[in-house]
Amino acid sequence: MSRPLRTLNQVWSQLILSRLYARGVRQVCLAPGSRSAPLVLALVELTQAHPDLVVHSHFDERGLGFFALGLSKALTQPVAILTTSGTAVANLLPAVVEARHCHTALIVISADRPDELLGCGANQAIDQRQLFGSQVLEQLSLPTPDADSAFEHWLPALDRLLNQAGPVHLNCPFRAPLYPSEAPQDCVMALPALPAFTLSRSMPRRAQADVDLATPHQTLIVAGRLSPSEAARLLEYCQHYRLPILADLNSQLRLHPSEWVIHYADLLLNNAHFVQTLNRFERVIQFSGQLISKRLLAWLGTFNGEHLIVDGQRDYLDPNHRAQQRQQSLPDFLRELAALPLGWPPCAEVVAALQSWNKRAAAQLPALIGSELSEISAVTRLVQQLPATCRLFAGNSLSIRLLDMYAEPALAYPVFSNRGASGIDGLVATAAGVAATAVEPLVLVIGDTSTLYDLNSLALVNRVAARTGQAILVLVLNNNGGAIFNLLPAAQLGALHRDFFQCPHDLDFAAAAAQFHLAYARPTNLSELDEQIDRAMHPGTATLLEISVPAAQSTEQIRQINRHFAQLTAGGA
Structure with missing residues (x-):
């Protein structure tokens, strides 16, 4: 009452x-x-x-x-x-x-x-x-x-x-x-009656792109941030019309094993021959924005064909300021395309070349990544080990880039991230909020600095796992600070790089896990990682797994892999 x-x-x-x-x-x-x-x-x-x-x-x-x-x-x-x-x-x-x-x-x-x-x-x-x-x-x-x-x-x-x-x-x-107890006890008020609430979403629209979609250009699809339902519709359309997709991790398609998804575009864009293959397309249709890959963004900035971005929001989404944009939902846009009389006949030779490049990358990556425990081998092994019902949250900075570059296509887990402003704050809490909405396991891949920044939110992780009975795994990639700066010009600044950019902390997370009542392990090889991932998937368990590596290990491995792909010849594609 x-x-x-x-x-x-x-x-x-x-x-x-x-x-x-x-x-x-x-x-x-x-x-x-x-x-x-x-x-x-x-x-x-x-x-x-x-x-x-x-x-x-x-x-x-x-x-x-x-x-x-x-x-x-x-x-x-x-x-x-x-x-x-x-x-x-x-x-x-x-x-x-x-x-x-x-x-x-x-x-x-x-x-x-x-x-x-x-x-x-x-x-x-x-x-x-x-x-x-x-x-x-x-x-x-x-x-x-x-x-x-x-x-x-x-x-x-x-x-x-x-x-x-x-x-x-x-x-x-x-x-x-x-507080009511502070008010006079003989005072009683009534709620006034209010009219019913009406949901209205009328919003100002940007000027629509003037693009003749009926013209049968050779078309390449770029998939940015999509919902699972949007991703499923786009994949169905592209499979039917045999259109290749360069898939961002947030597109929900990057981990899908479909042959029409080009999973390793970021790596392959190191190669001039692969870029020449992409340049044979006449039109790029990009769905949504906020792409992770800087190389893909750079290529789009040099693309000489027609570049159209389709997104339901009114914000402009091309940092290169070259693309035309249409404010339209993906389902509505695909229905419009399906009604066109000509369609987009694919160039089988170009599509086959892209697929061949993608297969070469998939075949060569395992040897390049190696069998030693590293940040790269940890994230690739993680994606292979997770159960089919899992959800994946990718932290910012180096974590999401490693997944986008190297993760092997698996079971197309739903992927979440904070790529609006791409900050390193609040990632643990956001992942806990995602976890609180369902009972399927959730895995957060996050860097050490991001974890330190949001350490209080480990309390939310423990509480959500206990309340929902689901498994939550926080995989912390600990490279002792901001190792991503090793890939940037700041790495040339000597001691300034270490003290003012990398900012090493010399901390581990064993005590933090204990403080917030999370299970903890620090595997030293891939076999131990496999075992700990299996344990972490036990219902109702909140686990923090820490991968500790030297600060320069991953960035040097990234450079080596990039050099390898840059040197590939076109003959095998």
């Missing part, structure tokens, strides 16, 4: 959260705080009326924000975050930035001090009204609940904010009393 409403704070909080529920929000994440007490107590009331509303709590707002991001990515639903006032809100900025650039719907609801407590030295009082700036699609600061201010007056603005398809910020100032 719900408690009587004794304050305007209670009334407004229940109206706000009821509106979120009407919008379709079924996951709410909160961090502790007193100024947000009216919202938290209203949320508890709402869960009693709606058992399908799930509430998650965490002590660290930065981790909480990324956890909510993972939930929203995996569920493709809006997720709300409740925080108290002050720096608690500011800690959400990194997650909001990532959500903005990967078009993920986060609804930040921040409690705030009333206006009279701003700019006068009051405790935990900052100006929160424009805190996220351009990183949110819309922001709304409600007035402090007052008898002279009707909530219904703000309803159109609130509904407009909730209709956005990306991160938004709702700021909610409250005066005391914050």
